[in-house]
Amino acid sequence: MLEKIMKRARIVLAILGVGVLAHSCMAALAAANWRIDPARTHIAFAIDSVGYPRTHGQFRQFQGRISIDFAHPGKSSVAFHVKSGSVDVGSQSFDDYLRSVAFLDSERFPSIDFVSNSVAKVDDHTVRVTGDLTLLGVTRPLTVDVAVEREGSGGRLAFLAKTSIDRLAFGMNSGFPLVSRDVELVISSAATES
Amino acid sequence: MISLHWAAGAVILALLAIGWVMIHGGLDAAATFDLYQRHKSWGFVALVLTAGRLAARWLSASPPAPASPRWERRLAALTQGALYALTIGAILSGWLLVSASPLPVPTRFFDLFVIPNIPPSIAPPAPSLFAAAVLGHKLAAWAIALLVALHAAGALKHHFVNGDDVLKRMLPRRRRLAPRA
Numbered sequence: 001m002l003e004k005i006m007k008r009a010r011i012v013l014a015i016l017g018v019g020v021l022a023h024s025c026m027a028a029l030a031a032a033n034w035r036i037d038p039a040r041t042h043i044a045f046a047i048d049s050v051g052y053p054r055t056h057g058q059f060r061q062f063q064g065r066i067s068i069d070f071a072h073p074g075k076s077s078v079a080f081h082v083k084s085g086s087v088d089v090g091s092q093s094f095d096d097y098l099r100s101v102a103f104l105d106s107e108r109f110p111s112i113d114f115v116s117n118s119v120a121k122v123d124d125h126t127v128r129v130t131g132d133l134t135l136l137g138v139t140r141p142l143t144v145d146v147a148v149e150r151e152g153s154g155g156r157l158a159f160l161a162k163t164s165i166d167r168l169a170f171g172m173n174s175g176f177p178l179v180s181r182d183v184e185l186v187i188s189s190a191a192t193e194s
Numbered sequence: 195m196i197s198l199h200w201a202a203g204a205v206i207l208a209l210l211a212i213g214w215v216m217i218h219g220g221l222d223a224a225a226t227f228d229l230y231q232r233h234k235s236w237g238f239v240a241l242v243l244t245a246g247r248l249a250a251r252w253l254s255a256s257p258p259a260p261a262s263p264r265w266e267r268r269l270a271a272l273t274q275g276a277l278y279a280l281t282i283g284a285i286l287s288g289w290l291l292v293s294a295s296p297l298p299v300p301t302r303f304f305d306l307f308v309i310p311n312i313p314p315s316i317a318p319p320a321p322s323l324f325a326a327a328v329l330g331h332k333l334a335a336w337a338i339a340l341l342v343a344l345h346a347a348g349a350l351k352h353h354f355v356n357g358d359d360v361l362k363r364m365l366p367r368r369r370r371l372a373p374r375a
Contacts, residue, residue, distance in 0.1 A: 052223065052226065053221065053222055053223045053226055054223065055223035055224075056222075056223065089223060089224050089227075090222070090223075090224035090225075091224035091225070091227050091228050093227060093228060093231055093302060093305065094223070094224050094227040094228070097227070097299060097300070100300075102297070174297060175296055175297030176296075177296075178295075178296045178297055179297060
């Protein structure tokens with residue numbers, strides 16, 4: 001009889017133990033930081049002009065931080081700090097011009113920053129990130145829908161965000177209306193759990 | 195004088211070709227930007243060469259006109275005069291359109307130094323002035339292309355039809371060959 005009680009008690013303890021372990025694992029997962037893969041991160045833009053081909057480019061240097069809480073998506077966060085001088089449109093001379101006061105004014109404003117305020121789950125593959133974008137020293141709210149895909153079975157995620165911003169809202173007025181006010185942004189990234 | 199003529203001619207033909215490709219060539223934005231810079235740089239080379247040619251023409255005597263009918267001599271003189279005027283006009287309207295553009299892009303002369311735009315007190319960035327300069331630049335370019343063709347046709351006619359030395363005397367002087375032993 002005693003032996004039977006002891007055996008059941010061990011089973012209960014074992015189940016409890018697994019539960020505690022599982023809980024602690026979940027706690028560890030909460031708002032985990034993810035390491036951004038720079039080789040697979042592209043911060044690209046495109047802008048139209050009248051009588052001129054569409055200009056495509058990207059920023060080569062940036063720092064980013066992604067923190068994800070799967071249980072509470074609202075506790076997730078993302079921040080990107082992009083070096084404005086690292087603009088690359090495929091021509092040294094064109095890059096220099098974009099770095100000048102006419103557009104990015106990189107000497108005065110070396111960084112373009114996005115810092116999230118809130119993250120909300122839209123569906124199983126999409127989150128809506130709301131935050132502040134600072135460009136040319138002007139901060140404006142920006143909301144972006146980000147497609148999130150899990151890659152393989154490991155802890156690896158791919159992100160894709162597309163949006164457009166009104167450059168005039170940041171005081172970037174050069175060439176308007178010859179050069180469009182809307183700048184299309186396409187940000188793709190991949191991150192591994194750290 | 196003769197080498198200045200051919201140098202200016204080559205630069206003007208290159209400017210017409212670059213100008214056409216950068217507008218109609220279907221290139222991407224980066225290649226187009228670089229071609230605009232090349233076009234602007236060569237434009238200032240053409241300005242110096244043309245000014246040099248006008249100065250040389252002013253200072254030295256013109257060669258005697260060939261014994262052609264009067265209307266041909268007049269047409270040739272008119273074509274050559276118009277080419278000078280249109281070349282200067284095309285370069286100045288180009289400089290003006292760059293300066294009055296709603297997006298004034300600095301001219302980097304072969305990436306060596308910046309050639310300043312015409313000051314805003316003379317060429318303010320105004321859409322109407324910009325549009326007028328663009329139209330003037332395009333018309334001058336097409337007119338130059340037509341007149342170059344007419345000018346070349348005249349030279350070829352002298353060589354092949356009249357059989358005179360008008361074209362020959364514009365060619366570089368050949369070294370006299372040593373007599374055979």
